[in-house]
Amino acid sequence: MAKKEGMGKFIRPDLTAFGGYSAATSPETLEGKVEVPMENIVKLDANENPYGCSPKVHQALATYPYFNIYPDDGQELLRKSLQKYAGVDAKHIVAGSGSNQLIDLLLRLLINKGDEVINCVPTFGLYSFSTELCGGTLIEVPRDEDFAVNISAVKSAITEKTKVICLANPNNPSGTLTSREDILELLDTGVPLLIDEAYYEFSRQTVVPLVDQYQNLMVLRTFSKWAGLAGLRVGYGMFPPRIAEYLLRIKIPYNVNVAALVAVQESLKDINYLMASVDAIITERGRLFEELKKIKWLKPFPSQANFILCSVLKGKANQLHQKLQDKGILVRYFDQPLLRDFIRISVGKPEHTNALIRALREIGG
Numbered sequence: 611m612a613k614k615e616g617m618g619k620f621i622r623p624d625l626t627a628f629g630g631y632s633a634a635t636s637p638e639t640l641e642g643k644v645e646v647p648m649e650n651i652v653k654l655d656a657n658e659n660p661y662g663c664s665p666k667v668h669q670a671l672a673t674y675p676y677f678n679i680y681p682d683d684g685q686e687l688l689r690k691s692l693q694k695y696a697g698v699d700a701k702h703i704v705a706g707s708g709s710n711q712l713i714d715l716l717l718r719l720l721i722n723k724g725d726e727v728i729n730c731v732p733t734f735g736l737y738s739f740s741t742e743l744c745g746g747t748l749i750e751v752p753r754d755e756d757f758a759v760n761i762s763a764v765k766s767a768i769t770e771k772t773k774v775i776c777l778a779n780p781n782n783p784s785g786t787l788t789s790r791e792d793i794l795e796l797l798d799t800g801v802p803l804l805i806d807e808a809y810y811e812f813s814r815q816t817v818v819p820l821v822d823q824y825q826n827l828m829v830l831r832t833f834s835k836w837a838g839l840a841g842l843r844v845g846y847g848m849f850p851p852r853i854a855e856y857l858l859r860i861k862i863p864y865n866v867n868v869a870a871l872v873a874v875q876e877s878l879k880d881i882n883y884l885m886a887s888v889d890a891i892i893t894e895r896g897r898l899f900e901e902l903k904k905i906k907w908l909k910p911f912p913s914q915a916n917f918i919l920c921s922v923l924k925g926k927a928n929q930l931h932q933k934l935q936d937k938g939i940l941v942r943y944f945d946q947p948l949l950r951d952f953i954r955i956s957v958g959k960p961e962h963t964n965a966l967i968r969a970l971r972e973i974g975g
C-alpha cells in the first residue's frame with residue numbers, strides 16, 4: 611500500500627502552487643470568536659440577498675414529494691422557463707450549479723494547455739481559478755483607476771492563442787459597468803466574449819438580446835443574488851447553440867439539483883416580490899454610498915451592483931476587516947497589487963447599514 615506522504619507525486623505538478631479560491635466566511639465558523647451572538651451577525655461579505663428568497667420557494671420545498679428522484683439531466687423545463695425570463699430561445703441556454711460551474715465548464719470546453727484567457731483585472735476570481743486549473747495562460751489587462759476597462763488594451767492583448775475574453779458586467783468587486791458600445795467593439799474582434807451578468811438585476815443593463823446575433827457572445831446570469839438562492843446554487847448561461855450543446859454534453863450528470871429546480875420555478879412565479887427586494891437594495895445602495903462618503907478615511911466607488919467597493923485611505927484593510935468582524939460585521943477585504951487596502955461591502959437592509967456605519971465610526975481610521 612502506498613504510504614500517505616507519497617501521494618504528492620501523483621498530483622499534477624502544475625497544480626502544486628495552485629492557491630484555490632478564497633471564499634467568504636461562513637458565520638457558523640465564527641461561533642465564540644465574535645462579540646455578538648450568532649443570530650446578530652451582519653453578513654455583508656458575499657453579495658447575498660438579505661431579504662432571502664421568495665416565500666413560495668419555502669412552501670414548495672416543504673411539500674415537494676420527489677427528492678428521491680434524480681433531476682432531469684437535460685434541464686428541459688428549466689431551460690424553457692428561463693427562455694421566457696431571459697428572452698432567448700432555450701437552445702442557447704444551459705444551467706449550472708451556480709454560474710461558477712458554468713465558468714468552469716466553459717473554460718474546460720475552450721482552454722487547452724497554453725491557450726490564453728484575457729481577464730480585465732481586478733475582477734471576480736473564478737476566471738483565473740478555472741483558467742489555471744485548465745493549464746491556460748492568463749493575460750491580465752488592468753482596469754484604470756476608476757476600474758473602467760481599457761478596451762484598446764484588451765484588443766491589443768489578443769493573439770492567435772486567445773480563446774476567450776472574460777468580462778464581469780457590472781464588475782465584481784468594483785461595481786463598474788462597461789458600456790454596450792465597448793462590448794460591441796470587443797464582439798467585433800470575433801474573439802469569444804464571456805459577459806458575466808451576475809448582478810444584472812441590480813444594473814438593469816444587459817447584452818442578452820445580442821446573443822442571437824453574435825456567434826462569439828456568451829452571457830452568464832445567476833439566481834444567487836436577485837432571487838436569494840445562493841445556498842441552492844443555480845445559475846445559467848446563454849451561448850451560441852453549438853457551445854450550449856457541448857456544455858450539456860460535458861457537464862456532470864444532474865448538475866442542477868431538484869431543490870434548485872423547484873426553487874427556480876417558484877421564483878419565476880414571484881418576480882414582483884423579488885423585484886421589490888431588488889428595488890429596496892438599489893435604494894439602500896444609494897444611502898450606503900452617501901453614508902460611506904461621510905467617513906473621511908474611506909473612498910467608496912459608485913456601484914451598479916449590490917455591493918460597494920471602498921479604498922481604505924487610512925489604516926490597513928485587513929485590520930479594519932478584523933475589527934468589524936470582532937463586532938459581528940462581515941465584509942470582504944482585498945490586499946493585492948491592484949486592490950491595495952480595499953474593502954467590499956454588500957448592500958444589506960437599512961438596519962445593516964446603520965450597524966455598519968456605527969461600527970465604522972467607533973473604529974475610526
Ligand SMILES: Cc1ncc(COP(=O)(O)O)c(C=O)c1O
Pocket residue numbers: 656657707708709710711734778781782806808831832833834840843844845
Ligand atoms: C461576477 C460574478 N460571477 C459569478 C458569481 C458566482 O455566482 P454563483 O453563485 O451563481 O455561482 C459571482 C459571485 O459572487 C460573481 O460575483
